[in-house]
Amino acid sequence: METGKIALVTGAGKGIGAACAKKLAAMGHTVIINYNGSKAAAEETAAQIASAGGKAYTMQCDVSDPEAVSAMVETIQKEYGAVEILVNNAGITRDELMLRMKPEDFDAVIRTNLTAVFYVMQACIRGMIKKRKGKIVNISSVSGVIGNAGQANYSAAKAGVIGMTKTAARELAGRNITVNAVAPGFITTDMTNALPDAAKEGILSKVPMGRGGKPEDVANAVAFLCSEESDYITGQVLCVDGGMAM
Ligand code: NAP
Numbered sequence: 537m538e539t540g541k542i543a544l545v546t547g548a549g550k551g552i553g554a555a556c557a558k559k560l561a562a563m564g565h566t567v568i569i570n571y572n573g574s575k576a577a578a579e580e581t582a583a584q585i586a587s588a589g590g591k592a593y594t595m596q597c598d599v600s601d602p603e604a605v606s607a608m609v610e611t612i613q614k615e616y617g618a619v620e621i622l623v624n625n626a627g628i629t630r631d632e633l634m635l636r637m638k639p640e641d642f643d644a645v646i647r648t649n650l651t652a653v654f655y656v657m658q659a660c661i662r663g664m665i666k667k668r669k670g671k672i673v674n675i676s677s678v679s680g681v682i683g684n685a686g687q688a689n690y691s692a693a694k695a696g697v698i699g700m701t702k703t704a705a706r707e708l709a710g711r712n713i714t715v716n717a718v719a720p721g722f723i724t725t726d727m728t729n730a731l732p733d734a735a736k737e738g739i740l741s742k743v744p745m746g747r748g749g750k751p752e753d754v755a756n757a758v759a760f761l762c763s764e765e766s767d768y769i770t771g772q773v774l775c776v777d778g779g780m781a782m
């Protein structure tokens with residue numbers, strides 16, 4: 537088993553990020569649980585990892601702030617070592633039909649879901665290049681693959697993540713760093729729990745498997761793309777969506 541790498545998971549206090557953090561810790565990696573506002577949830581996730589025999593540390597940082605991101609990655613490097621596994625998971629929604637979408641809600645989603653992915657990748661790749669080793673997984677969405685009414689901001693950001701993932705994969709392939717995206721479909725978390733019942737039913741009716749997924753379903757795909765078993769896979773988008781975007 538590969539053990540002992542430093543893994544940074546952004547937005548890992550809850551939902552899909554927390555499931556990824558737990559899975560990577562169970563694989564023997566030291567996990568840095570980044571959070572922005574959810575301190576208690578992040579500490580609870582770290583405590584669960586520790587009680588299962590794993591290693592995890594929490595770190596507050598708004599990933600949409602480039603200076604804060606640089607400071608976080610420097611601190612990780614100093615205290616624990618270079619990040620070798622990066623999971624860009626932090627994300628928000630501000631859903632509205634295009635006709636009514638406010639410019640600030642468009643910008644906020646692009647900043648957190650797309651620009652921040654650039655900031656965190658840029659801050660981490662220097663250390664990976666030095667080590668000639670790295671695994672990056674960016675969490676996109678089926679919305680970025682097939683679009684979704686009410687998510688012009690979100691689908692633009694998530695499609696952007698796919699484009700940026702492929703560019704990073706091309707730039708870093710010769711450095712032994714793989715960069716892939718995972719595109720979840722409908723996964724039960726706070727993000728989807730906030731949707732009205734009619735919207736949930738509408739989405740689920742488009743899932744060939746007829747049900748939503750669990751955060752662990754996404755974490756299993758992320759774990760594979762962070763493991764040596766995926767060493768010859770880069771620039772790919774793996775949909776974890778019950779067949780929604782095929
Ligand atoms: P969630 O439970 O709402 O979690 C979102 C996480 O992102 C939280 O931990 C939050 O941390 C963090 N976050 C938001 N803004 C941040 C910032 N500026 N800096 C640092 N962390 C920030 O949602 P989720 O469903 O697990 O979503 C995780 C990822 O999967 C997102 O990228 C989302 O777009 C994607 N996704 C989800 C689904 C789904 O069906 N659930 C489908 C496709 C894609 P704080 O609370 O500390 O701010």
